[in-house]
Amino acid sequence: MTILLHQLWPLSHNPEVTFPKTDPPADRPAERPARMESREVRELRELKNAQPDLATAADMQIELLGAQRRVQARVPLPSATFDQRKPDHLLCRPALQFKDIPIDWSDFRLMIRQTADILRRFDTLEAADYDRIQGLARDGQIEAVVASWYDTAVGPAHRHTVRSPERELIDQVLLLSMRPFLARCAEALLPRLELSDWQHPCCPLCGGEPEFAFITPGAERLLVCGRCTGQWRFDPITCPYCENKDRSRITSFTSRDGRYRIYACDECRRYLKAFDGRDGSRPVLLGVDSIATLPLDAAAIQRGYQS
Numbered sequence: 001m002t003i004l005l006h007q008l009w010p011l012s013h014n015p016e017v018t019f020p021k022t023d024p025p026a027d028r029p030a031e032r033p034a035r036m037e038s039r040e041v042r043e044l045r046e047l048k049n050a051q052p053d054l055a056t057a058a059d060m061q062i063e064l065l066g067a068q069r070r071v072q073a074r075v076p077l078p079s080a081t082f083d084q085r086k087p088d089h090l091l092c093r094p095a096l097q098f099k100d101i102p103i104d105w106s107d108f109r110l111m112i113r114q115t116a117d118i119l120r121r122f123d124t125l126e127a128a129d130y131d132r133i134q135g136l137a138r139d140g141q142i143e144a145v146v147a148s149w150y151d152t153a154v155g156p157a158h159r160h161t162v163r164s165p166e167r168e169l170i171d172q173v174l175l176l177s178m179r180p181f182l183a184r185c186a187e188a189l190l191p192r193l194e195l196s197d198w199q200h201p202c203c204p205l206c207g208g209e210p211e212f213a214f215i216t217p218g219a220e221r222l223l224v225c226g227r228c229t230g231q232w233r234f235d236p237i238t239c240p241y242c243e244n245k246d247r248s249r250i251t252s253f254t255s256r257d258g259r260y261r262i263y264a265c266d267e268c269r270r271y272l273k274a275f276d277g278r279d280g281s282r283p284v285l286l287g288v289d290s291i292a293t294l295p296l297d298a299a300a301i302q303r304g305y306q307s
């Protein structure tokens, strides 16, 4: 997702942008997961008003979230046999196997087509890439393509794989198209997993990499999976990409209002963004926070780090 969003916030923008503080009303009711999307859309509209420079990215995100929500509402509960499973913490093996994900393939093809349409409309896809992705939606081997994408993103070996820009783009589109199915699994299954032993930087449910982090009111750090959006606890300093634990080799900086933080690793040169929720104002909202922090991405990239 990030590589696509970067095109909506070119590096020519001045990254030293202030983040206006938009405190939620004190009487806002507690969230239920099913309402999370509409809250994200509401917050994205507020973000557009507060920071017009982010309006295009916010509009694209609102459309992507809408497509995801419509499909996710139709995804059935995942396999009932799941509750005997737990992630194998010794082998860093996530709990959810590909065959357990309840994918309706016509809905999945619809997600690919709609995702490509939205990205093209917002000029984040070239015509040739658009055609290639539409071709993917028609591919008779799509199940094998997705199974391979799901399984190869798992495990430490993946972190050192260098992928071509074309492959990277296809992977991003597969990620967005799989999200309704994986987010449904995370919603239903993650609360049932025993995670006290899980100390790995990959998602205990689907094996995905973290895309964001949340600093809780208790000052713990949760990682947010870039594939299923599930969250799990991880060491507050260690780099989740190379597991560098040397605090002096982690550069940390915040947005001007202190709401967001970047942990940039001087070993592997990758960075992770976090929403600082220590004031208890709200949970992390991946769809909103990934847009609100585009100026921070630009600042990190200008300092030579990669997402």
Ligand SMILES: [Zn+2]
Binding pocket: 203, 204, 205, 206, 207, 208, 225, 226, 227, 228, 229, 230
């Ligand atoms: Zn996951």
Ligand SMILES: [Zn+2]
Binding pocket: 239, 240, 241, 242, 243, 244, 265, 266, 267, 268, 269, 270
């Ligand atoms: Zn690192």
